[in-house]
Amino acid sequence: MSVHANEAGSLVESSVDAGVLTLTLNSPRDGNALNVAMTEALSNVLEQVNDRRDVHCVLLRSSSRHFCTGGNVKDMQSGSDLMSGGVEEVRDRLLRSLHRITRALNGLDVPSVCAVNGAAVGAGCDLALMCDIRVASTKAVFAESFLRLGLVSGIGGSWFLARIVGYAKALELTLTSEFIDAEAALGIGIVSKLVPQEALDTEARSLAKHIARNPPTALRMAKRLVREAADASLPTTLDMAASMQAILLCGREHKEAVDRFLEQQAAKKRAHV
Known part of the structure; x- marks a missing residue:
């Protein structure tokens, strides 16, 4: 087992094991409020992932009883952290x-859980x-709760929400700001x-x-193909699929995977003789 020490500071603990980069929110x-410090700590690690060949999957989790409660309401009241300054300054800080x-x-490029x-x-x-796959405990609760505070999702959540649950359900969750339990989240595809x-x-x-056990180049291409296909036309998707498949068919990973598969099949036959 290969485990690397914390790389992101105390707010986000980081370790790699068997190709999985685990990022633990630790405030x-x-x-685990998404203030400037937490944002920077998490972003600093995430922005390096695509260049890391030892990482085949990212796991995002929390060390505490809550995953993430969003913005800090006390900071909103005091006008500190992300909310300090005028309209232009706040907008620029959100963007940056x-x-x-x-x-x-x-x-x-790699999948995220x-x-x-x-x-x-x-x-x-x-x-x-924003993660590709969500696994939740039965005690988890979810809410697009921005309207309760007279706000909208300033981090782009509406783009992801509509693609996961559909336009009508995304509007319902947004406009009611209702809290939904884990069972309801499972039923509409959030988890x-x-x-x-x-x-x-x-x-x-x-x-x-x-997920991380898959051949790494094929894994990254498979994720990209599904992601791009969600917004692309069928002809564009077919062209992308053909190009990726040609690269993989001529590559080392495919040949090694075929050899392993045939060896495993032969071993199964010998075991039943």
């Missing part, structure tokens, strides 16, 4: 700071939505799997490691 006193997470997560425990609300809900709270880390890590 329990404020519910908070949106780094959005761009980095959406731009990951999110383990959601407790509350994922406001920008915290959006953070979970892929529910597990007991005590099993969340084990299940999420198992899924991430299963």
